[in-house]
C-alpha cells in the first residue's frame with residue numbers, strides 16, 4: 001500500500017504540524033491503538049491508489065468477489081456473514097447522563113456502563129489486523145452546514161464503502177485541522193458474533209462505539225450513527241434539523257425548480273422517489289426530477305427565513321431488490337460500474353441479480369454463495385444493497401454540491417399503510433404538520449432485523465435514528481415556527497394502500513410525480529382541496545389522473561376519508577403521545593385533541 005502506514009511501536013502521528021489542532025485526534029488514535037492492539041495503523045487519504053490496494057487485498061482474501069467486467073466494470077460482490085445483514089435496533093443504545101434525555105424511543109445505558117461494556121469488547125480486538133483511520137466530512141467539503149468525523153475501523157470493506165458514501169481522506173482531515181472538532185467513531189467487526197454486537201452512541205461526547213457488525217447502518221458510522229443519531233442531538237443544540245429524508249428538485253415545464261424533502265421509514269421508497277422519472281406525457285412536457293439526496297437531510301433556516309437543506313452523504317447505500325429498468329431506471333444506470341453489491345445473487349456469467357430486477361436473466365448462486373434453489377428463499381437477501389457514488393446518478397442535481405444548500409418548499413411524511421391512510425393529504429399549518437410527522441405509522445421492513453410487516457409508530461421515520469427524547473425532538477420541530485420563518489408546507493403520502501385482493505392500489509414509482517405536482521400547486525396556491533379533520537385532501541379532479549387506471553375501489557380508498565377509522569387512529573395517537581409523559585409538548589397534545597374532537601362529531 002503506497003499510503004502512510006504507521007508502525008504501532010511508534011506513536012501514530014497524523015499529518016499536521018507539531019501542536020496543530022490535530023493533537024486531540026492523534027491522542028485519541030494512540031489511545032484506541034493501545035486498547036485494540038492492531039498490528040498496523042493506516043491513515044486513509046482517500047486516494048485512488050489507496051482504494052485500489054484495499055480492493056486488491058479484499059479480492060485476495062475473498063471479502064470481495066469480482067463481478068463481470070464487461071457488463072459491470074470495477075464492480076464487486078460482498079457476501080456478509082449470514083447473521084449480519086441489517087441494522088440491529090435492539091442492540092443500538094443512546095448513552096446520555098440522564099436516562100430521560102434518551103427517552104422511551106431509545107435503548108439507554110449510562111455513559112460509564114456503556115464505555116465499560118464496549119471497551120471490554122474492544123480490548124485487543126485488532127490483534128493481527130490493520131487499524132484504519134478514516135477522516136471524513138458529511139456534506140460538501142466547503143459548506144458551513146457540513147460536519148466532520150473520524151471513523152477508526154478494522155474493516156477494509158468499511159473503508160471502501162466510506163470512501164463512496166462520504167467525502168473521505170485528505171480534504172476532510174484538512175477541515176478537521178482547521179475546525180479542531182469532529183465526531184469520534186470507533187468500529188470493529190470483532191468476531192461478527194451476534195451475541196457480542198452493540199452500537200452505542202454518546203451524544204454528549206460526540207462519540208460512537210460499534211462492535212461486532214460489518215453491515216452498513218451498523219458499521220459505516222458516518223451514516224445513521226453520525227449523520228442522524230449524533231447529528232440530531234447536535235442539531236437540537238445548534239438550531240437545525242438532521243432528518244431521515246430524501247431531497248429532490250422538481251423542475252416544471254417553465255423551468256422553475258422546487259425542492260422537496262421526504263421522510264419515509266427504511267425501505268419505504270426514499271431512493272425511488274428521489275430518482276423518479278416522470279411518466280411519458282409529463283416528460284414530453286418538460287418535467288424533470290433532480291436527485292439531491294436519497295436518505296439523509298440536514299436543514300437550517302437561512303437569513304430569508306426559509307429552510308435550506310444539504311445531503312450530508314456523497315453516495316447511495318440503496319436497497320437492491322425491486323430495482324429495475326421499469327421501477328428505477330436512474331438507480332439502475334447508476335450501478336453499472338464502480339459499485340459494491342452486498343448480499344445479492346449472481347448469474348451464470350457473474351452479473352449481480354436480485355428479485356424484481358426483471359432483466360430476463362436468472363440467478364445461479366444465492367447471496368450466501370450456495371447454488372440458487374427457489375425453495376430455499378430468495379437469491380438476493382431482501383435487504384441486499386448497492387453502494388455507489390451519487391455522481392454516477394444521471395439525475396444527480398448540480399445543486400447537491402452547493403455549500404448553501406437548497407431551499408425546501410415542501411416536507412413530506414409517509415409510511416407503509418395497507419389500510420386507512422389515503423394517497424395524500426396536506427397539514428393545515430406547521431403545528432399540525434409536526435403532529436402528522438409525530439403520528440406516522442409504518443409496517444416494519446427487512447432493513448432492520450426482526451419481524452417484517454408489523455405496524456409501529458415511526459415518527460418522522462426517525463424511530464431508529466433520533467439521538468434524544470422524542471418529546472424534546474417534537475418541541476424542537478415546533479420551535480421553527482417563529483416570527484420571520486417561511487416554513488415549507490407539510491404533506492403526508494401513502495404509496496402502499498392495498499385493496500381487498502391484497503395488491504397495491506396505487507401504481508407508484510414514476511406516477512408519484514402526479515402527487516408531487518399537486519403539492520407544488522398547493523404551495524403556489526394554485527390547486528384546490530377538500531378540508532377534513534385530518535387535513536386537506538385533493539378533491540376528485542384536483543390531481544391529474546389522466547392515463548392512470550384505477551378501480552372504483554382504488555379511487556374510493558386512495559382519495560376517500562374513513563371517518564370511523566380515523567377516530568380509532570386518533571385515539572391510538574393520543575395514547576402514543578401520552579407514553580412520553582409531561583415532556584411531550586402541550587401544543588402537540590392540544591392539536592391531537594382538537595382533531596380527535598372534530599372526529600367525534
Ligand SMILES: Nc1nc2c(ncn2[C@@H]2O[C@H](COP(=O)(O)OP(=O)(O)OP(=O)(O)O)[C@@H](O)[C@H]2O)c(=O)[nH]1
Pocket residue numbers: 264265266267268269270271272273294295317318319321322323327447495496504507508509512
Ligand atoms: N408499491 C410501491 N413500492 C415502492 C414504491 N417506491 C418504492 N417502493 C419499494 O420499496 C422498497 C424500498 O424502497 P427504497 O426507495 O429503496 O427505500 P428507502 O426509503 O430509500 O430505504 P432505506 O435505504 O432503507 O432508508 C423497494 O422494494 C421498492 O421497490 C412505490 O411508489 N410503490
Ligand SMILES: O=C([O-])CC(=O)C(=O)O
Pocket residue numbers: 087215216217218223224265266267295317447448
Ligand atoms: O442504515 C442502513 O443500513 C440503510 C438505511 O438507509 C436504513 O436502514 O434506513
Ligand SMILES: [Mn+2]
Pocket residue numbers: 244265266267295
Ligand atoms: Mn435509511
